[in-house]
Amino acid sequence: MSDYVEGKTRWWGWGDLDQRFDVENRENIMPFLRQNLGMALDRDRFTDPELEEIDLPPCRINADILAGLEKLCGRDNISVDRFQRVSHSMGKSYRDLLRFRQRRVERPVDAVVWPRDEGEVVELLRIAEDKNIALIPFGGGSSVTGGVEPLAEGRSGVISMDLARLNRVLRVDATSQTAVIQAGALGPEIEEQLNAHGYTLGHFPESFDHSSLGGWLATRASGRQSTGYGDIEDMVLALRMVTPRGVIDTRKVPSTAAGPSVLQLCVGSEGVFGVITEATMRIRPLPSVVDYRGLIFRNFAAGVSAIREMMQQGMVPTCVRLSDRTETALAQAFRSTTGSKWKRKAEDAALRFLASRGYSFEDGAFMVLGLEGEREEVEFLRVGILRLCRELGGFHLGTSPGRQWYNSRHETAYFREQLINWGVMVDTLETATTWDNLLHLYGEVRSALRSSLEEGGGKSMVACHVSHSYREGASLYYTFFAPMAEEGKEEEQWERAKRAASEAIMEYGGTISHHHGVGYEHAPWMRREVGDISLETIRAVKKTVDPAEIMNPGKLIPPR
């Protein structure tokens, strides 16, 4: 089944129509946002679009070709209908969500095809090359970098190749703890099939419900538990990728010295070399203990030190996130205010006690610590990490705030839909650097964002957390908010902020993306990111495997 179903999917935004963010039981969030953004949030700037409002040009692919595709993949597996074309033409970036609301789908795909096996993928590439049609591999459509939007000038058409039919776990090898998984499988499909065998992949990005294995691999994704389970590039043992020149099938071994890593050349290739069809992934037994806790530090720097120490002492948690002051205050304002009068009185007392010890949710840095695994291992890590955090000034808040975060971790994407309708520009971006540079980079990117957002004299809010940690450094994940610019200037306002942040990231030693990927949004910084010679090698590989340049043109590789 396709993930995109008319009447079920919020095609102009995130997730399913039956899920939306409930602001009712959160009394503090609206006053907090009003105050910090200096806007009323009392009327809709945008309404959700109707499909019929989108101005959609006719499909450019002629009937003969469409008939050929139908013959290849079956009548049910090709579509030129409005819902499928529109929903497959953009991802979920702020720019995308904005344009959907502005009823602008400027570069629609001409058709959507759902191949049923690798053989059909091979044949689709052949037809596309023959007919000068661009192909865009499509997994869950959750790209926030423009990865699935056509940039295909000079083509006779664009097909979105939705891999939703390739959604099976083909083989579970319990001895080696690996599984062969088809690339179109979405997060929940993967976990459901693996869980039935007692295993998990351990990859849980925020987009989990609506992103696929192939997409994760193609964009070098990370999940919320990647600090423990590893990033997707660490989890992949081997993969198959169909290119216009043939299939790359890397050897299924745990490690090899047989030359440069073609595997790690395919990972991160964003569809520009070919289509990943399946991969052999490392899997883990389902943890018997899942233990999430909250801690608070007096400031961000103290929390950063604690994470660095735990990583470098080899006490690696499954998940550790540390919010800066703004994000800590935001998360506090975000908390549910349901519950009895007595519960709230107890919470107030707890806050007063914390304040007496010098901790507050207005000024402090909140940490989520997640440990998953077998009882003994989790206990060993919990004791060690909590002791270390205490020594470094952290205050342990117990399991309740950890559980709260864990249970509400998918909600914010829905809130964003509401905020944009209210006229709030809200987006995220992320980077990574080594520990010695982390606080410096943190400050510089934050300043760059705020300067840009407040250029016209308005207010803004820039929140940040450490999202994934390594022995030698960590990633920084920013969420930024500002009142939307006047009508017609919204995109420009966002581009300016994004550019300011990207320039600061490049200038101060970050990477242009830690886990969102490149797409076309980050492509202009690729030259500074990897350098001229590296870019030339990537171009050379592209030319070798896709000489007609039909695969996801315009992405990843900047024009010369």
Add this chain to the structure above:
Amino acid sequence: MSDYVEGKTRWWGWGDLDQRFDVENRENIMPFLRQNLGMALDRDRFTDPELEEIDLPPCRINADILAGLEKLCGRDNISVDRFQRVSHSMGKSYRDLLRFRQRRVERPVDAVVWPRDEGEVVELLRIAEDKNIALIPFGGGSSVTGGVEPLAEGRSGVISMDLARLNRVLRVDATSQTAVIQAGALGPEIEEQLNAHGYTLGHFPESFDHSSLGGWLATRASGRQSTGYGDIEDMVLALRMVTPRGVIDTRKVPSTAAGPSVLQLCVGSEGVFGVITEATMRIRPLPSVVDYRGLIFRNFAAGVSAIREMMQQGMVPTCVRLSDRTETALAQAFRSTTGSKWKRKAEDAALRFLASRGYSFEDGAFMVLGLEGEREEVEFLRVGILRLCRELGGFHLGTSPGRQWYNSRHETAYFREQLINWGVMVDTLETATTWDNLLHLYGEVRSALRSSLEEGGGKSMVACHVSHSYREGASLYYTFFAPMAEEGKEEEQWERAKRAASEAIMEYGGTISHHHGVGYEHAPWMRREVGDISLETIRAVKKTVDPAEIMNPGKLIPPR
């Protein structure tokens, strides 16, 4: 200083002249070998060669060019003398050691140059391209795959570029636990400099004394403690590589989603794209506890299960090696027989006790278990791993056999020199696969080697150990022995055995090399290892960064 010094270095074999293997205090090894190989071992088939016995053609590089190189690098940093040319013309494979003893240096380099900084490397590449001279990057010269031997037909000459002058640790970042290290630094040079800051790289291959960081990176090396510290490709954060088209300088971040990994394209490139000049490496604090132990299992399969369990339960040792029956018996025969009568009586009693429990060094599988780190962590792992091994049938022999292995781990390379002189063909090869396939591959490669070695009706000995382990599989390291074929047929005998093993590795799901690399010895299997399209991508990168094909021609990439 160069590692190669006339009168100090055993240029025709391993290590320094003042080190040789002492067979005196090992009463059991000679009878063991005589019996198992069916040969007397009582006379030298070869004598060590003298430099003057080597038939060396004159240097083909003309005086003008040499003068230019001398001007660039300084008079002391270029040499055409016999010792330097001969010693830089081959590595340390069995084929190399055999040919040196046969006084055959068939493809000598014309000159050796020691650049003093990256700028000189850049200039050397420019001159080489201009003058159609092939360049071979040279680290410690320990290649066993032909990696440093010229295969440069149609060139006007070949220069070995010895990176010995680039041997410094340039920067230690204690906060991020990284160090910037020049590529020519040999194992001891790296450790000495890092140890002074309280750190270690944790990379200790058998070649440690005579191999360099650049060589490790160029060949995707692993060290004996790689199970815990990671393979070299896991340790590298960033690197600089000079190619004929410019410098690749990958971004110094802990992780990135900015496209395909050019870093992991350079790692394993074996000098065919360019010369690695420096790298930012992950470093670790020196362990406060170093704990090596021995265990014995009733058979290889039982020991393999134990390793798989410890890896998959997350109890990862720094080092775990498991010898098969042949290697266990060989190692037992190899043990020192010095010490008092009472010590030997005690040992005999211990062996009788083990026998009564069903364990023997003739039939069992010996395991070395190494744990390095902080006291608490080592204790946690030791308790868990020993309990697990006991449950799976392992018998703990205490620290003494572990220490013995640790202390004698560099000796066997010297014994090999003696064995070859006695007319024993002795070589090693290695592969890796997933756990589900490990015992199968183990048996097939072993059979293929024995069949080949015993083709003429003689005896042979094929020993194997699991050398590096991962959650999803492990490597297999073979050492094979046979009486040398008659004069003039020695190389062919070895080629036949090597080919038989390589075919079995390919047929039964191994990799052509887990950590020795490709060079020219494994290049014929690269097509089967990585496939046609992957090879084409590697060729495309080569063509882009080295269009004149001056960089280590004939290595890694098989002819079309």
